[in-house]
Amino acid sequence: MSVVQDKIAISESYKSLFEENRELLNDGSSPLLNRMRDIAISRFAKAGVPDVKNEDYKYTSLKPAFSKIYKHYFSYREQEVDLHDVFKCDVPYLDTHLVLLVNGWYYIRNQKIGNLPTGVIVGSLQQIAYEKPELLQNYLNRQAALSEDATVALNTAFAKDGLFIYIPKNVVVEKPIQVVNLMRGNGNAFVTQRNLIIAEENSQVKLVMCDHTLSSNEFLCNTVSEVFVGEHAVLDYYTVQNQHNNTKTINSTFFRQEANSNLLTHTATLHGGLVRNNLKVTFNGEHAEANILGMSFTDKNQHVDNYTIIEHAKPNCLSNQLYKNVLDENSTGAFAGRIHVARDAQKTNAFQRNNNVLLTDSARMQTKPQLIIDADDVKCSHGATIGQIDREALFFLRSRGIGEADARLMLMNAFTYEVVQNIRVEPLRDRISELVDKRLRGDLAKCHSCNYECNS
Amino acid sequence: MLTIKNLHASVEGNEILKGINLVVKPGEVHAIMGPNGSGKSTLANVLAGKEDYEITDGEVTYEGQDLLEMAPEDRSRAGLFLSFQYPVEIPGVPMVNFLKAAVNEHRKFKGLEPLTAGEFLKLMREKKELVQIDTQLTNRSVNEGFSGGEKKKNEIFQMAMLEPKLAILDETDSGLDIDALRIVANGVNALRSKDNATIVVTHYQRLLDYIVPDFVHVLYNGKIVKTAGKELAFELEEKGYDWIKNGDV
Ligand SMILES: Nc1ncnc2c1ncn2[C@@H]1O[C@H](COP(=O)(O)OP(=O)(O)OP(=O)(O)O)[C@@H](O)[C@H]1O
Numbered sequence A: 001m002s003v004v005q006d007k008i009a010i011s012e013s014y015k016s017l018f019e020e021n022r023e024l025l026n027d028g029s030s031p032l033l034n035r036m037r038d039i040a041i042s043r044f045a046k047a048g049v050p051d052v053k054n055e056d057y058k059y060t061s062l063k064p065a066f067s068k069i070y071k072h073y074f075s076y077r078e079q080e081v082d083l084h085d086v087f088k089c090d091v092p093y094l095d096t097h098l099v100l101l102v103n104g105w106y107y108i109r110n111q112k113i114g115n116l117p118t119g120v121i122v123g124s125l126q127q128i129a130y131e132k133p134e135l136l137q138n139y140l141n142r143q144a145a146l147s148e149d150a151t152v153a154l155n156t157a158f159a160k161d162g163l164f165i166y167i168p169k170n171v172v173v174e175k176p177i178q179v180v181n182l183m184r185g186n187g188n189a190f191v192t193q194r195n196l197i198i199a200e201e202n203s204q205v206k207l208v209m210c211d212h213t214l215s216s217n218e219f220l221c222n223t224v225s226e227v228f229v230g231e232h233a234v235l236d237y238y239t240v241q242n243q244h245n246n247t248k249t250i251n252s253t254f255f256r257q258e259a260n261s262n263l264l265t266h267t268a269t270l271h272g273g274l275v276r277n278n279l280k281v282t283f284n285g286e287h288a289e290a291n292i293l294g295m296s297f298t299d300k301n302q303h304v305d306n307y308t309i310i311e312h313a314k315p316n317c318l319s320n321q322l323y324k325n326v327l328d329e330n331s332t333g334a335f336a337g338r339i340h341v342a343r344d345a346q347k348t349n350a351f352q353r354n355n356n357v358l359l360t361d362s363a364r365m366q367t368k369p370q371l372i373i374d375a376d377d378v379k380c381s382h383g384a385t386i387g388q389i390d391r392e393a394l395f396f397l398r399s400r401g402i403g404e405a406d407a408r409l410m411l412m413n414a415f416t417y418e419v420v421q422n423i424r425v426e427p428l429r430d431r432i433s434e435l436v437d438k439r440l441r442g443d444l445a446k447c448h449s450c451n452y453e454c455n456s
Numbered sequence B: 001m002l003t004i005k006n007l008h009a010s011v012e013g014n015e016i017l018k019g020i021n022l023v024v025k026p027g028e029v030h031a032i033m034g035p036n037g038s039g040k041s042t043l044a045n046v047l048a049g050k051e052d053y054e055i056t057d058g059e060v061t062y063e064g065q066d067l068l069e070m071a072p073e074d075r076s077r078a079g080l081f082l083s084f085q086y087p088v089e090i091p092g093v094p095m096v097n098f099l100k101a102a103v104n105e106h107r108k109f110k111g112l113e114p115l116t117a118g119e120f121l122k123l124m125r126e127k128k129e130l131v132q133i134d135t136q137l138t139n140r141s142v143n144e145g146f147s148g149g150e151k152k153k154n155e156i157f158q159m160a161m162l163e164p165k166l167a168i169l170d171e172t173d174s175g176l177d178i179d180a181l182r183i184v185a186n187g188v189n190a191l192r193s194k195d196n197a198t199i200v201v202t203h204y205q206r207l208l209d210y211i212v213p214d215f216v217h218v219l220y221n222g223k224i225v226k227t228a229g230k231e232l233a234f235e236l237e238e239k240g241y242d243w244i245k246n247g248d249v
């Protein structure tokens, strides 16, 4: 089959899947969700599954992942076990409001989330879009619709549920809200999850998003999250990806920041077969700040691609990106960061750095900064390095009696230290630092978060 | 304790050590002097186990063992310590974590239990006093942002923590001010005993006022060309190396 035919074949099959299940998709969903579907599926069908011919997917073809056969679920499926019993968090002793989602759906048996401040809503997107459309209508798909990424359109076409969070004006949520996205099933599954998070003016919230797999079958997850950060709001968005190597994840997150808002995103990829993180920040008001951090640890044949777009649409904003990757064995990675400073976005500060360590000769890293600057009074910088473990430092540590394996571990921990240090929730910082250490020691198997033994 | 016989070492095909012979016995202090580039640090690094060098000939026995066969960490655990001429900065590795790991590895080697947090802190406090190193420094990452002198002090602090049998001090005096020099030298002396030995690499006789050597060797062009008592250091300070280079030995 030729490449062109192949491309048509995959997107056509998704289109037919859509047509065949149109009723199920619309059933129980809010018109807010349903009215977007048709345009989205046509957009997807027209663009096709991204592969390396697409400049934005130069280092990550999604074709092989999409070529497989998956089960699709268009309605909530109850789990035969209580997920609270099956899932044990790898971030223990962290006092959070805990929310579970399963296969992209809000978990019906979610236990009480804890005392959230008055007015705060944490719940199912499907349900709240249906019951209180007025809360969502000015936000849903406002960012995602602007994306040219076919996978985002695909998500919009098939989106039924996901997480909805609403933090009203002036409300401060002290404890982090921990959202655990669990994947569990039998048979290869396609998961579509749609999240919407609204933090109104002067509110504060910290979100910890953890992605886990609880069964050994293959998953293709296509998640889209839209996050709105109001004026003077402070939002922390931590992502911990810990899925088994048969999982392919496309995780697109859009942040829109209003004036004087402050955003911190921190993406830690500990395990996963193929991970593509699309992250976009749009400054929609002046004097806003975004710190965008990421780190990944890969081995075997894992592939992790972080793709960022920072849209400096307004003057006087600051963006600061730092991504670090440690690549072992035959793993591959990519980082592409685009910074666009609009014509009137004077006094922009935009910084980007990507540092990588290759532990073997066969690991590969691609890194590509892209600065498009249309204003004249700006401060921008970018830098990228790809290197090995510092041999002088390694020798120094060994010369003090520390064994080679431990010395390497110390240096790898040291390499990502800077990224970990930026975590603003102290207990979370300690926990993630422990997780990183465990990961580097090879102690963090995918099954660590699971009480079931699925043997692979 | 240490016997070096006809040691030859090269880097990228260039021979740097061209037949070194040296015997160090417990309790002794040996000073090695010599012009820049003569191979002093190379010798020190080869003894500590740095892998950049190819040993083309000769042998080194340390406490009855073939030193050249040992991994750097095993040499350290067996009591060999190198104070580096240019200590490396390791951002992200906190001094405390690093020292705790090192001390406990040494203890494990001796069949001892790891120190408890309390015991470790007590040991650190004691040794910090000995070399008068600031807590502010030991709270940082290894050598990160340390001044030249602070890095040297830090080396001796590590030495004090690990209590080696054979310490090799590679130009520990350069970069130290007069007070620091005295403190460091006193620290070294406080750690001396009849069972351990010190090799001091230096360009200046001044250090040898404090750490008095039993032997002074001149390393020139990869070979020890002259060995004498401590008075040789004064002579070198006065006359330089030319008279030795010129073969007028
Ligand atoms: N890793 C290396 N690669 C290449 N050349 C090296 C290396 N290490 C040492 N050399 C060379 O070997 C020679 C001896 O160097 P060494 O550092 O041992 O001298 P030194 O006696 O310690 O000098 P100084 O008094 O300046 O510290 C020099 O010419 C140096 O350039």
Ligand SMILES: [Mg+2]
Pocket: B040, B041, B042, B085, B170, B171
């Ligand atoms: Mg030297």
